[in-house]
Amino acid sequence: MSPTNGRTLVYGLGESGISSIRALQAAGVETLAADSQDDESLRRVAAGLDFATTLGAGPEVLEGVERVVVSPGVRPSDAVLRAAGERGVPVLSEVAFGLELLGGDVRVSAVTGTNGKTTVADMTAGMLDAAGLPNVLAGNSWRALTGCADEVREAGRLVLEVSSFQLHYLPEPGFEAAALLNVRPDHLNWHASFDEYVRDKLTVFAGQKASDLALVSATDEVGRGAVPGLRARTVVVGEGETLVTGGGELVVRGERIVRAEELPFGGPHNLENALFAASGAVKLGAGIEAVREGLLAYGPKPHRIQVVERSSGITWVDDSKATNPAAVVAALLSFRGRSVVLILGGSEKKTDFAEVEPYLGGCRAVVCCGESGPRLFRWLEGIGFGERATLADELGDAVKAAKATARSGDVVLLSPGCASFDEFSGYAERGDVFARLARVGSV
Structure with a gap:
């Protein structure tokens, strides 16, 4: 068109x-x-x-x-x-207009979800690169699609990260491969309701044909609930022929790819991300060996459970990209068995943090800061965690409090569960400041 x-x-x-x-x-x-x-x-x-x-x-x-x-x-x-x-x-999102510019001859693997979509898109592109298949990575965290349409047409394959904002005005996209990683309450200051947010996320599957591929997670209620209404061939990641086995092997479409212990990244959320990415890459033509090569070469991006300092036996971890409670849960699961000093807070979105509560047992302390800090501190008091909670004004104060609390062997984890716009231009600046403060003797 x-x-x-x-x-x-x-x-x-x-x-x-x-x-x-x-x-x-x-x-x-x-x-x-x-x-x-x-x-x-x-x-x-x-x-x-x-x-x-x-x-x-x-x-x-x-x-x-x-x-x-x-x-x-x-x-x-x-x-x-x-x-x-x-x-x-008519109102179109920038992505909708970009797809219109492309016409119908480009193969597209689209990824959305509350958490993990940037990682999955990046992994998918790496697997296609390893297979020698030209592709372009665009969308939410990457280049604007309208700015690289000519390059996409030439490559013939597009890995597209789409947010709920971009899906809101994106009618019937008809993606060859579409992945919904997870849906958790988020961006409710943009959407009219959680129900609207869910509807927008499910738009990623709109317009698909029976020959297309739809991917959902076995652990995601929204994705599983959508399966009966999906027209495309549907894979539930985490069960059947696409899962991590009890022995720690990643299997896609029944083929064993790699052992989890061989990978340069960890955490159950990232293993699931790898399965989603592998499924999308295979749909666009990558072979299993290229999928394995792409995973072994993959390095997590900055601000996503990234170790930024080790000193005095304390590990400092920047997970500034964690801007909602579900991402905080994923980070805490990555350090199960370790004592954690958790830094929470940022700009206020009135998000419910109840899903984090079951995972606080491994926290030596929680430091709340930023615009949402007082509310989070009151929440911790209300669930009986007040004695291990501290309230700080800004990130610098939170790092000071964490340094005073952490002991050798601990992890100081910036996984704020909130956006950063009360103090910073974005999550990347927040993470950079955290890393700098972690590395200096005083703040």
Whole structure:
């Protein structure tokens, strides 16, 4: 399908918005640009565009517009998007527009989930590389799809990481391989409800044919519940012919790939991630030997259970990417049998941390910090963990408290379970600061 020649509004001037603008202009489509915000950085962006741009925009920007391409950071409750819905103006996510640019000749393995999607997408691309199969990795944590459409068409294979934000305005994608890793309460400050969040995640399977592949987890209630309604061939990862055996071997489609102890990463969540990635890579043409080679060469990305310092017998671990409670659980499971000083907290999303409670037994202490710190501290008091809980203002104070508490043999684990925007520009900056503070004698 080629993009419409009708006037298109790009709404949201972040990275994906600018990428969409360039793609539309290259296609000769009349393009408008707008953002609901108006600040100095956006004014600089607008000054670099060679057509009219509206900042501080309201519904008036829809006048004469035939469709809207929206950036993932814009919530559906935004006034312009609500008005578009009322007026019947189609709204597409940047990823939806990127897929439209590609047409139907590219093989796509799409990955979504509350946790693990970046890792699975990265693993999948590594396996395809090991097989010598050209591919492009794009989407949520990677390049904007609209910015690399020509490269994707040339490669013929796309590994696409998609968030719930991108799926919200992505009708019937029809992916050859689609993986839903897990669904846990998250981003409820963006979505109207958890039910909406679930519906958006399940969109990854929309439009699939019987010859396509759908992947869900044996441990995920949402994924398992969706199986009866899926049209594609469905694999439940963690049972049947795709699982980790009792002897610690990873098996995909009945073929043994590698022993867990051989891998350069650990944790039950990462073994499951590897099974998802292997299944998607095989669907796109990778052989079992290439899957094994890709896994043996894989190194976890920064800020994902990454050891950043060892000193005085204490191991300091940066898991800043853990921005919801389920990710905290995964991190604590990775250190089962070790005494942990856990640092929790960040920007407030009002997320329920009840699922973390059963895994706190191995924690020597929990330090709560940031905007959500007081609420988390009260929660810990309420479940009888108050004597081992400390409240700190900022991350630097939390690291000081952790240093004062940790003993030789302990793990100090930054797995905050919250976003970082109360103090930092993103989880990467938070992790970098944590690593620096861990390495110095004082904060």
